[in-house]
Amino acid sequence: MREKTRTKKIIGILIYIVFLLVAFEIILRIGGFLILQNEEPKIGDDKFVILAIGDSTTYGLGVNQERAYPNQLEIFLKNKYPDKDIVVLNKGIPAQTSISILRNIDSQMIKYKPDLVISLVGVNDYNEALNGVNSRSISGFIISEPITELRVYKFFSILRDFLDFRTKIQDGALIFYDSSRKFTNISDKENCLDLDYQLEDNYKEIIDKIHYHDSEIIILSYLHKNEKLDRIFENISKEKRILYISLNEENVNQSLFTDDGWHPNEMGHEIMAEKIAEEIPESILIK
Numbered sequence: 001m002r003e004k005t006r007t008k009k010i011i012g013i014l015i016y017i018v019f020l021l022v023a024f025e026i027i028l029r030i031g032g033f034l035i036l037q038n039e040e041p042k043i044g045d046d047k048f049v050i051l052a053i054g055d056s057t058t059y060g061l062g063v064n065q066e067r068a069y070p071n072q073l074e075i076f077l078k079n080k081y082p083d084k085d086i087v088v089l090n091k092g093i094p095a096q097t098s099i100s101i102l103r104n105i106d107s108q109m110i111k112y113k114p115d116l117v118i119s120l121v122g123v124n125d126y127n128e129a130l131n132g133v134n135s136r137s138i139s140g141f142i143i144s145e146p147i148t149e150l151r152v153y154k155f156f157s158i159l160r161d162f163l164d165f166r167t168k169i170q171d172g173a174l175i176f177y178d179s180s181r182k183f184t185n186i187s188d189k190e191n192c193l194d195l196d197y198q199l200e201d202n203y204k205e206i207i208d209k210i211h212y213h214d215s216e217i218i219i220l221s222y223l224h225k226n227e228k229l230d231r232i233f234e235n236i237s238k239e240k241r242i243l244y245i246s247l248n249e250e251n252v253n254q255s256l257f258t259d260d261g262w263h264p265n266e267m268g269h270e271i272m273a274e275k276i277a278e279e280i281p282e283s284i285l286i287k
Contacts, residue, residue, distance in 0.1 A: 021152055024152050024155075025150060025151050025152045028151035028152065028155060029151055046085060047085045047086070047087045048084055048085060048086045048087070048115050048116075048285060049087050049089065049112060049113065049114040049115050049116075050070075050073070050074075050077075050086065050087065050088045050089065050114060050115065050116045050117070050118060051089050051091060051108065051109075051112050051114035051116070051117045051118070051215075052069075052070035052073070052088060052089065052090050052091060052092060052117075052118045052119075052120075053091050053092065053101055053105070053108070053117060053118070053119050053120075053121070054092045054096065054101075054119060054120035054121045054220075055092060055093065055094060055095065055096040055097075055120070055121055055123065055124050056092065056093075056094035056095065056096075056263060057069075057092070057120055057222060057223075057263060057264065058070060058090065058091075058092025058120050059090065059092035059093060059094050060090070060092070060269065061094050061263050062258035062259075062260065062263045062265065063258070063263075063264075063265055063266050063269060064266070065090065067266040067269055067270075068090055068092070068269055069264070069269040069270075069272040069273040069276070070088045070089070070090035070092070070118075070273075071088065071090060072269055072270050072272075072273035072274075073088050073118075073272075073273040073276055073277055074086060074087065074088035075273075076273050076274055076276075076277035077277050077280075077285070080277060081285055081286070084285060084286065086285070089112060089114070091108060091112075092120075095124055096121060096124060097121070097124045097125050098121050098122065098125055098198070098199050098202035098203055098206065099125075099198075099202055101119070101121055101202075101206055102202050102205055102206050102209075103154060105206055105209050105210065106209055106213075109209065109210065109213035109215065110213070113213075114215050115215060115216065115284075116215065116216045116217070116218065116280075116284060116285075117210050117215055117216070117217045117218070118217075118218050118219075118220065118276065119203075119206065119217060119218070119219050119220065120219070120220040120221075120222065121203070122199055122203075122222075122229050122232065122233070123222060123226075123229065125195055125198060125199045125202075126195055196228070196232060199232060200232055200235065200236060203219070203232075203236050204236060204239070204240060207236070207240050207242065216242075216284055217242055218242065218243045218244070218245060218276075218280065219233055219236065219237060219242065219243075219244050219245075220233075220244075220245050220246075220247055220272075220276070221233055221244070221245070221246045221247050221248050222247065222248060223247050223248055223252060223256060223257075223264050223268055223271070223272060224248060224252055224262065225248035225252060226248075230246065230248065233246075243279075243280075243281070245275065245276055245279045247271075247272050247275055247276075255267070256268035256271060
């Protein structure tokens with residue numbers, strides 16, 4: 001009798017937990033829908049919308065955000081195509097990895113309905129302070145996609161990330177920060193092969209999601225030349241048949257960067273924006 005009573009209690013507790021999780025999932029989905037509807041004013045259907053996604057480089061860390069490449073790109077394109085109403089939305093977030101972009105891309109596509117997405121992400125996937133930000137694994141076990149798509153799972157993954165890293169708010173953006181971390185040659189990392197696969201796999205899935213929403217995508221290289229990342233970007237662009245714009249030079253001028261030696265300064269962002277504006281095919285912008 002005691003065993004049966006104990007079993008019934010366990011089953012009852014499990015049913016109660018499942019009920020709470022289902023209720024929480026419904027609340028998160030309703031909340032997300034309301035946020036998407038009301039957070040920002042709608043962009044007119046007559047505008048050509050470009051969504052710039054990425055990490056701190058896209059965000060414009062270290063410079064006035066109005067001088068970040070997405071904002072300067074909008075100016076260049078408006079001057080080049082005065083009859084086209086072009087809007088470039090800067091949705092870069094410092095410390096983003098490919099998995100964090102993968103988490104958000106569906107909701108961003110639904111919310112902003114961009115005609116074109118410009119993406120620059122990858123270096124943080126090799127940052128030891130950040131590369132554990134992976135919602136698709138727990139202690140080495142890979143979680144199946146139907147589970148990772150649940151809002152409840154995403155909520156607790158983000159909460160885990162928040163607790164794992166010392167964070168701060170800068171200009172309204174949540175930044176995962178590790179003051180002891182220095183930029184190094186990523187080819188020296190022992191786990192590079194796994195991280196290469198993760199970055200490439202995530203990036204391809206991001207591209208698939210963008211195409212699913214009937215939008216074009218262009219991927220960028222960083223202003224710094226990095227053979228490993230550049231090779232990954234080239235491979236992705238060839239396999240997915242999308243435009244890849246290489247922004248780096250063999251001997252990059254250090255005067256184009258802020259004091260940290262990595263993030264572009266205003267002049268660096270201007271050079272990025274000008275080159276992107278030159279290389280975006282006119283056929284994409286006048287469709």
